[in-house]
Amino acid sequence: MSFTEEPRSTCALGGALSLISSIQRAVPIVHAGPGCGFTLTFGQNIANGYQYIGYASGFAAPSTNTLEKHVVFGGENRLREQIRTTLEIMDADIFFVVSGCTAGLIGDDVRSIVEEFRRSEKPVIFSETSGFKGNTYRGYDLALRSLVDQLVLPAEKKTKNLVNLFGVVPSQNAFWQGDINEIVRLLNRIGVQVNLSGNRDNIEKIRRAAEAELNIVLSANTGLSTAELFKDKYQVQYLKYPLPIGTETSGFLRKVAEALGLDKERVEKVIQEEEEEFWKYLIQFSEAYVFLLVNKEFDVISDSNYAIAISKFLSNDLGLFPKLIAVTDSPDESLRCEIEGRIKELNYNLSPKVIFEEDNYKIWEEIAKDAPNLVFGSSLDRQSAKKEKALLFPVSYPLFDQTVLSKGYSGYRGAVRLVEDLGTELLTSI
Amino acid sequence: MPVNESETTQEPVSSEAHAKEHASQARHGKLKPKGLDIVPTREERLGTIIAYGGSCQELLKGCNRKCSKHQERSFSQSGPCDEMMPLLNSAMINGNVVIAHSPAGCPSMIDAVYLLNKIGRLSRSQPIEPLRFISTNLSENDVVFGGATELGKAIVEADKRYNPHLITVITSCASGIIGDNVEAVVNAVQPQVKAAIVPMRCEGFRSGAVATGYDAFLYALLRVIQKPEKKRENTILIVDPLTIDRKNEVEIERLLGKVGINVQWFPLFQDFENIKRASEVTGATTLCNLMSNFFLRALDERYGVPFTEPPMPVGIEYTNWWLRDVAKLFGKQDEIEKVIAEEEARIRPKLDEIKKQVEGRRVYVGFNLARSVGVQSLLLELGIETAVTTGFEYSDDYGQAPLENLSKRSKNFLVQIGNFQQFEWTNLFHKEKPDILIGGQEHSGWALRDGIPVTTLLPDTFYIGYDGAVSFAKDITKSLRNPSFAKNIAKRVKQPYKESWYSQDPFKYIGDTGIGSDGGDNQ
Numbered sequence: 001m002s003f004t005e006e007p008r009s010t011c012a013l014g015g016a017l018s019l020i021s022s023i024q025r026a027v028p029i030v031h032a033g034p035g036c037g038f039t040l041t042f043g044q045n046i047a048n049g050y051q052y053i054g055y056a057s058g059f060a061a062p063s064t065n066t067l068e069k070h071v072v073f074g075g076e077n078r079l080r081e082q083i084r085t086t087l088e089i090m091d092a093d094i095f096f097v098v099s100g101c102t103a104g105l106i107g108d109d110v111r112s113i114v115e116e117f118r119r120s121e122k123p124v125i126f127s128e129t130s131g132f133k134g135n136t137y138r139g140y141d142l143a144l145r146s147l148v149d150q151l152v153l154p155a156e157k158k159t160k161n162l163v164n165l166f167g168v169v170p171s172q173n174a175f176w177q178g179d180i181n182e183i184v185r186l187l188n189r190i191g192v193q194v195n196l197s198g199n200r201d202n203i204e205k206i207r208r209a210a211e212a213e214l215n216i217v218l219s220a221n222t223g224l225s226t227a228e229l230f231k232d233k234y235q236v237q238y239l240k241y242p243l244p245i246g247t248e249t250s251g252f253l254r255k256v257a258e259a260l261g262l263d264k265e266r267v268e269k270v271i272q273e274e275e276e277e278f279w280k281y282l283i284q285f286s287e288a289y290v291f292l293l294v295n296k297e298f299d300v301i302s303d304s305n306y307a308i309a310i311s312k313f314l315s316n317d318l319g320l321f322p323k324l325i326a327v328t329d330s331p332d333e334s335l336r337c338e339i340e341g342r343i344k345e346l347n348y349n350l351s352p353k354v355i356f357e358e359d360n361y362k363i364w365e366e367i368a369k370d371a372p373n374l375v376f377g378s379s380l381d382r383q384s385a386k387k388e389k390a391l392l393f394p395v396s397y398p399l400f401d402q403t404v405l406s407k408g409y410s411g412y413r414g415a416v417r418l419v420e421d422l423g424t425e426l427l428t429s430i
Numbered sequence: 431m432p433v434n435e436s437e438t439t440q441e442p443v444s445s446e447a448h449a450k451e452h453a454s455q456a457r458h459g460k461l462k463p464k465g466l467d468i469v470p471t472r473e474e475r476l477g478t479i480i481a482y483g484g485s486c487q488e489l490l491k492g493c494n495r496k497c498s499k500h501q502e503r504s505f506s507q508s509g510p511c512d513e514m515m516p517l518l519n520s521a522m523i524n525g526n527v528v529i530a531h532s533p534a535g536c537p538s539m540i541d542a543v544y545l546l547n548k549i550g551r552l553s554r555s556q557p558i559e560p561l562r563f564i565s566t567n568l569s570e571n572d573v574v575f576g577g578a579t580e581l582g583k584a585i586v587e588a589d590k591r592y593n594p595h596l597i598t599v600i601t602s603c604a605s606g607i608i609g610d611n612v613e614a615v616v617n618a619v620q621p622q623v624k625a626a627i628v629p630m631r632c633e634g635f636r637s638g639a640v641a642t643g644y645d646a647f648l649y650a651l652l653r654v655i656q657k658p659e660k661k662r663e664n665t666i667l668i669v670d671p672l673t674i675d676r677k678n679e680v681e682i683e684r685l686l687g688k689v690g691i692n693v694q695w696f697p698l699f700q701d702f703e704n705i706k707r708a709s710e711v712t713g714a715t716t717l718c719n720l721m722s723n724f725f726l727r728a729l730d731e732r733y734g735v736p737f738t739e740p741p742m743p744v745g746i747e748y749t750n751w752w753l754r755d756v757a758k759l760f761g762k763q764d765e766i767e768k769v770i771a772e773e774e775a776r777i778r779p780k781l782d783e784i785k786k787q788v789e790g791r792r793v794y795v796g797f798n799l800a801r802s803v804g805v806q807s808l809l810l811e812l813g814i815e816t817a818v819t820t821g822f823e824y825s826d827d828y829g830q831a832p833l834e835n836l837s838k839r840s841k842n843f844l845v846q847i848g849n850f851q852q853f854e855w856t857n858l859f860h861k862e863k864p865d866i867l868i869g870g871q872e873h874s875g876w877a878l879r880d881g882i883p884v885t886t887l888l889p890d891t892f893y894i895g896y897d898g899a900v901s902f903a904k905d906i907t908k909s910l911r912n913p914s915f916a917k918n919i920a921k922r923v924k925q926p927y928k929e930s931w932y933s934q935d936p937f938k939y940i941g942d943t944g945i946g947s948d949g950g951d952n953q
Contacts, residue, residue, distance in 0.1 A: 003584035004534060005564045005591075011535025027926055033603045033634035034849060035511025039539045047541035052875060056926035059852040059872065063508035066635050071607060085505035085939060089853060091928040101533065101604040102635055105573060131533035132568045132604055361591055379544065383560045398541040 006360040006380050008303070008328040008397055009172055011131030014040040015139025016098040017061070018171035019147070021054030024202040027062065027092040029124075031079050031110060032100025034065035036131070044171035047379075048397060049404030053170065055092070062086045066102040075108050083117055083124060093203040094151070097126035098143060104130030123203075125150040137222045137303070137329050140169045144226045147206065154234060155210035161260055163187065164196035164212045164236075166226060167219030168243065172303060172329075174399045178408020178417075179243060183218065186274070186411055190253055190267045192260065210234035214259055218243045220339045221304045221331040242342060243305050246313035246415040247275060278412040282317070285419055289318075292426045297321040299367050301377035302396035303329035307354075308342045310376050310395065313415055315346045322352035323370045326363045328396070331356065364388075374422075391429050393422055467613070467629060467653070469645040469724060471637035473501065476723070476825040480638040482847035483854065483937030486819075486837050489845050490830065500847075501638065505939040509850035510822065511634035513602055515643030516650070518543050520598040520630065521561045522550060522672060522698040523705065527588040527625070528563040531581050531612060532602030536634075537565050546672060549890045550699050553676035564588055568604050578610045582619045589623040595702035596654065599629040606633030626654045626702075638849055639823040640798075641720055648725035651697055651705060658710040658733060664760060665692040667711040667735070669722035672698055673801075673870065673887075678894035682717070682743070685773070685895060689757060689765040709733040713759035715752075717742060717894065719828045720800035741832040742800055745808030745899050746774055746781070748832075777896040781811055784903040788910060789813030794862065794877070796855070796869030797887070798822045799847070803832035805868055805887070808899055810839050812906070817862040818844040820855075820873070846936075852876055856925055857936035866909045881920030883913035 009015075013032060017040050020028045030037040041058040045051055056062070064082045066075050079097070086095060095117075099110050110126050117124040127146035129139045144166060165183065170176040180199040187194055195205050195212050215230050215238040217223045227238035239259045244252040250271045257267040298320055300310050307327045314320040325343050327336075340354045353370075357363050364384045367375065375385045376393050379401045385392035394402060395409070409418040472478035479500035482489060513536055521528050521540050530537035540563050551558050564587075566572075566580045581599070588597050601612055616627045632646040648669070666686065670679065683693050697705055714729060714737040716722035726737040736759055743752035750770050757766035792815045795802045799821025806816050816836075821829070824847045833845075844862070846854055850872060859867075859880045867877035867884045874884040885906045887893060893902035 002567065003529075003564055003580055003587070004567045005562075007534040007538070007565050007567065009534065010538040011533040014535045014538065025926075030508055033511050034509055034638060035514055035634045036535070037508025038510060038850070039514065040535055041508075043535075043538035043542045045542075046545075047538065055924075059507055059509065059850045059876070060926055061508045063506060065506045065508065065638065065849070066603075067502075067638055068635055071603075071635050081504050082506070089505055089928060089931050089939075090926050092926060101573075101602070102607065105604065105607040130604075131535045132570055132573050134569070135534060380541070380560070383558070398538075400541055400544050 004358045007135075008358055008378065009136035010040055010043060011135065012129040012133040012139030012142060013098060013100045013131050014044060014171065015136035015141070015169065016127055016129040016143035017041060017057065018044060018136060018169055019140050019143045020096050020098070021057045022170045022176070022198060022200065023094065024200050025055055025092050026094040026096055027056040027086065027090050029083055029086050029095055029097045030061055030063035030100065031075065031082070031097060031103045031108065032063065032066060033102050034063065034067070036100045037061040037063045043398075047400045048171050049174035049399050049402060051174065051404060056090065062090065071102055071106055074106060075103060076113055079108065079110065079113050080116065083113070087117070087120055087122070087124075093122060095122060095124040096143070096147070097124065098129045099126070100129070101131045104128060104132070123151060135330055136172050137169060141222060141225050144223065145229055148209065148226055148229055149233070151203070151206050152209045152234060153207050155208065157211070158213045159193075159211045160213060161191055161262070162193050162195050162212045163214045163216050164209050165194060165216050165218055166196065166198050167217045167223035168198050168305070169222055172397045173305065174397070174404040175408040175410075175414075178406050179410035179414060180408070182408055182411035182414050183243070186249065186253060186270075187256065189270045190257060191262055192256060210236060212236050214239060216241060216256065219305050220308065220342060221329055221335055242308045243410050245309040245410055245418065246317040246412070247278070248309065248312050248316070249411045250275060274412045278416060281416045282419065285423065288423050292423060293318065293320065295321070296373040297323050297370075298374040298376060299324040299326070299370070299372040301326045301328060301363055301375065301381060303327065304331055304339045306376070306395055308339065309410070311343050311352065312345060313418070315350050317415070318419070322346065322350055323372050324366055325352050325354045326366065327354065327356045328358050330358055391426060393425055467650055468631045469642065469649050471642045472639035472645070472823065472825065473637060476827050478639045478641070478823050478825040479847060480823045480849050481940045482824060482845065483940055484845065485842050486833055486845050487842050489824070490833055490837065499941045502941075503848070503851065503939040504941070505853070507850060507852055509848075510640040512632045512636045512640070512643040512646065513600060513634045514539065515640060516598070516600050516630040516632045516647040519647050519672060519698060520600070521563060522547060523596060524556070524699060524701045525594050526562070526596040526598055527592055527594045528561075529581070529584050529588060529597060529599045530563060530565045530602065531568070531577065531599060531605040531610065532565060533568045533604055534565045536602050537563050546889050549675060550672070553890065554699050556699065562592055562594070573604060573608050576608060576610055577605060578615050581610065581612065582615050585615070585619050585627060586622055589625050594625045596705070597623070597625045597627045598650070599627060601629070601631050601633055603634045606635070628653050640849060641723070641823060644721045645724035648697070648722065649728055652728055652732065654702075654706055655708045655729070655733075656706050658707070660710060661712055662692070662694070662710045663712055664690055665694055665711045666756065666759070667694045667696050667708055667714040669714070669716040669718065669725065670695050670698065671718045671721050673889050674717050674894060675889045677892045678717075678898055681895035681898050685753060685769060686756065688769045689762045691756070691760055691762070709735060711735060713737065713756070715739065715756050715759070718800050720798060723828060739828065742804035743894055744801075744804030745811050746777060746896065747811065748804050748807045749895050749899070750774070773896045777900060780900045781903060784900070784907060785812045787907050788903075791815070791865045791910065792817045792862070794859065794864040794867040794869070794882070795819040796867055796873030796877070799824060799829055801887070803829075803836060806836055807832070808902065810836070811899075812903055814906070815841060816843045817864045818846060818858050820846045820848075822849050823847060853927060853931070854936045856880055856927065857932055857934070860932045861936070866906070868906065878916045879919060879923045880925070881916050883909050883916045885909040
């Protein structure tokens with residue numbers, strides 16, 4: 001990897017902790033230096049809409065706090081002791097050992113230590129997530145795959161119309177709860193039940209996840225290795241469809257309906273009702289649109305999820321002009337062509353420039369060239385946007401100049417919310 | 431000069447005599463760092479402990495240095511590490527670019543202090559510049575083949591992009607274990623780079639005491655502090671941590687101004703020029719003697735700057751203490767007594783008025799010890815009892831004198847020393863049932879969720895000096911008036927501990943169980 005100015009994600013351990021914080025009654029056991037658990041949670045809470053999330057995150061996260069002597073002599077005994085005492089004192093349904101740089105570099109055999117606790121009353125699982133293994137998305141993937149591999153039970157039969165969702169990384173998407181809730185609401189409306197949603201799943205749901213008829217990966221980059229594991233190990237097929245915003249959601253619902261063989265008429269009726277409500281609000285917005293949005297050009301700095309969703313929504317639904325889309329989650333080379341293709345699924349031959357770049361300086365060098373009116377980025381971009389005389393609309397990590405609780409921008413209702421917030425940002429910036 | 435030996439000469443101490451005096455003070459340990467810029471850990475140098483739970487009296491009686499029982503817990507939770515202080519603090523030096531030689535996760539914490547940066551700059555009428563930082567983004571490939579080349583490139587690029595005066599290079603667990611020679615990289619690229627490059631050796635695993643990170647940060651700055659061309663008479667350098675903002679500085683300037691002492695703050699929110707010229711002052715002190723401990727000695731040793739390290743000036747008594755020590759450096763003992771008398775006469779009635787509303791309450795004080803003791807002193811002036819006080823680490827060097835002072839003035843209280851360890855806090859909240867918690871960001875959220883209202887002391891809180899005492903005392907009365915939020919949420923919070931934990935000794939996991947490390951090295 002090359003050096004990166006103001007990285008747009010944390011590290012693999014950060015991704016693993018982010019996943020754990022989204023699961024009910026799951027306690028991480030961090031096998032790493034003393035600061036990792038705290039730094040990553042502190043960064044990912046505060047710099048992520050000031051959300052305190054997780055059952056035992058931040059200072060409550062058990063941690064071996066590796067010191068020099070462990071680095072010199074090995075940290076395995078310390079890990080064993082820490083797992084034992086954690087089981088003694090903490091009340092949880094899942095104990096999830098995640099390792100950091102120190103453990104990875106000194107070569108502690110985490111697997112065999114965890115193995116010793118196989119017979120404990122509550123499951124102890126592990127994932128090797130040293131920070132240097134990659135960014136938050138990669139860590140989320142590694143940990144989710146480990147979780148599925150070690151906890152999901154083989155299913156005797158599939159449950160009709162039951163699905164699992166994954167791919168929305170809580171610490172990277174500040175709107176994760178709102179976004180997931182809207183998708184779950186819509187799936188329920190077309191007759192689909194959601195087992196794992198990615199928002200406060202519990203041990204029972206995890207254990208029976210192989211009963212699902214279909215997995216839906218709400219990302220073009222994240223969660224794919226887990227979906228593959230499900231397919232190979234538990235015979236659950238998957239549908240990859242990045243998080244939709246606006247009328248793109250109709251396409252999403254149709255794809256799900258097709259994959260599950262749902263009653264078409266019922267699904268179309270739901271889509272019609274939802275679109276009607278959506279457009280009703282957008283019609284109400286049309287006067288504000290006249291003042292604020294006509295002919296506006298925009299750039300996006302975001303992970304592939306929001307890069308795709310925002311580009312399509314603003315171009316295809318709102319009639320704005322995409323210029324530069326900077327994708328910041330460093331997707332594997334093999335995925336980039338597809339992600340660029342999805343970003344460019346736009347009406348009227350609109351064709352923005354797409355770059356895959358995480359270095360903030362380089363991103364802004366590009367943005368400065370095309371002087372957009374609007375930049376959909378992170379809190380990091382506020383000052384730079386000001387300098388370029390563009391309005392910054394904060395959507396991506398890190399997000400430290402707003403608090404986020406329940407709101408999301410996905411689906412139909414999220415899209416309406418996005419338009420409301422965008423209008424407000426534009427009005428207050430005048 | 432050590433605060434508890436205040437009965438010395440009335441004359442300002444000459445720097446030479448001063449240096450000698452310190453050289454002879456074996457109890458401060460050896461100042462000479464191990465390598466070129468590797469500071470000794472606090473544990474090595476001061477016998478600092480990071481695990482203690484018990485009464486103040488017992489702590490003073492004996493549990494002391496080199497006591498391995500107090501270096502670890504068999505159950506621990508995540509807390510601060512050595513890398514944090516260099517990372518966060520150097521980001522707050524004006525016009526600096528921070529290079530974290532680490533995977534991208536380590537510097538992610540900087541994103542969380544943007545708010546503090548904004549508060550710090552606004553309160554000093556400085557433009558809000560973004561914090562500049564670059565991660566070398568160490569990958570699996572780098573940890574095998576080394577990350578030195580990438581570090582060199584990052585430094586050169588940082589210089590090109592921002593033309594800064596200063597570039598600080600922060601090391602991490604990963605860069606330390608793979609053995610990248612940061613010093614060699616810095617020496618190799620310095621000729622191509624206009625900025626002064628300052629490496630800070632602060633691998634997260636080095637020390638359990640977060641203040642070792644302060645030492646690494648401040649000591650490294652000595653690389654750019656120049657030999658003084660001239661001395662600035664009656665000017666004092668004051669080391670001020672990130673958590674004490676401008677209005678507190680203004681209070682100190684007001685008080686020292688009355689006796690003709692000018693203040694040069696150091697090192698946060700300062701231009702590079704002020705850092706370079708830090709040695710021109712004629713005395714030095716600190717608002718946080720836990721932070722500045724190593725640096726003030728090193729500055730004195732190198733440039734003969736006499737210093738004093740009184741406890742944090744919170745409340746009347748500790749502010750008096752602080753002012754007296756500082757005035758003595760400049761031979762202004764008589765003048766300061768006049769100021770103290772005036773201020774006390776003005777402030778005491780105000781505090782007494784507030785005392786009527788809060789007297790008899792019991793609180794939990796949640797800070798690092800240097801601040802905890804200061805706040806406790808103010809609490810005593812308000813008739814408030816401390817149930818528990820905390821520190822992230824303890825050393826006699828800065829802890830003994832104020833704790834002795836407090837124990838003479840108050841009932842015995844519990845002391846929890848830990849690099850956080852929230853499981854002990856929650857146990858103590860349940861057992862001690864304090865009326866409120868007075869704390870920083872670290873403790874406050876946890877207290878609220880356990881149903882305890884809080885008085886927060888954040889970077890924009892005014893609490894230093896005499897006027898600060900009144901302002902903060904008013905904050906405390908408010909927290910006692912409406913505890914609704916804490917009471918409401920606590921009913922619905924399930925903490926991640928077994929019910930049985932709350933009936934056990936909060937400190938049962940302190941001490942070496944003998945299997946803490948492989949190879950039998952348990953000291």
